[in-house]
Amino acid sequence: MKSNEARLSREQAKELLLRLDSTLGEARGRAARESAVKLLNSSVPSYSWVGAYVVEGKDLVLDAWAGPAATEHVRIPIGKGVCGFAAKSGKTEIVSDVGKDPRYLQCFLSTRSEIVVPISSQGTVVGEIDIDGDQLDAFSSLDREFLEAVARKLSTLWA
Ligand code: SME
Numbered sequence: 001m002k003s004n005e006a007r008l009s010r011e012q013a014k015e016l017l018l019r020l021d022s023t024l025g026e027a028r029g030r031a032a033r034e035s036a037v038k039l040l041n042s043s044v045p046s047y048s049w050v051g052a053y054v055v056e057g058k059d060l061v062l063d064a065w066a067g068p069a070a071t072e073h074v075r076i077p078i079g080k081g082v083c084g085f086a087a088k089s090g091k092t093e094i095v096s097d098v099g100k101d102p103r104y105l106q107c108f109l110s111t112r113s114e115i116v117v118p119i120s121s122q123g124t125v126v127g128e129i130d131i132d133g134d135q136l137d138a139f140s141s142l143d144r145e146f147l148e149a150v151a152r153k154l155s156t157l158w159a
Helices: 010-024 029-043 082-091 139-157
Strands: 049-056 060-068 075-077 093-095 115-123 124-133
Touching: 010 029, 010 139, 029 049, 029 060, 029 124, 029 139, 049 082, 060 082, 060 124, 075 082, 075 139, 082 093, 082 115, 082 124, 124 139
Parallel strands: none
Antiparallel strands: 049 060, 049 124, 060 075, 093 115, 115 124
8 A cells, every 4th residue: 555545534434334334235244344345445545454353262364354465364272363362352353564563464565554343242252344544553543443333233143
């Protein structure tokens, strides 16, 4: 992503949450996650790569993604990487500079920052949204708030 690519605004976050409802329609499960990652990647220029992982036993398994290239990290043990850390803690992780975070597992050379938002159902992490940004510090508390709302929505459509 180029340094001038736009980040999420509060107005856009509101609009996207409404659009998510209409885009998802009757979709459930993987189809819902596919639609959501596509909408996020195509609507917010700073969301360079967007993936949804699901918990399968002791691993996170890549379920749906949208972006310029596939990742080799299609299965991540819970506890490993930023993704695995967030799945273990159940808390959103914002990494403003992936080069300074020893937990970071590299997917793309262009990635400079990352946000990982767990998706929980009845207090248990069932999956997560993982977004890579090509700018340093691409994610703010607004992205966190917005993506946590998206995660709650996806949790209601999990199966
Ligand atoms: N960077 C992640 C791995 C997944 S890729 O970004 C798609 C991590 O550190 O867990």
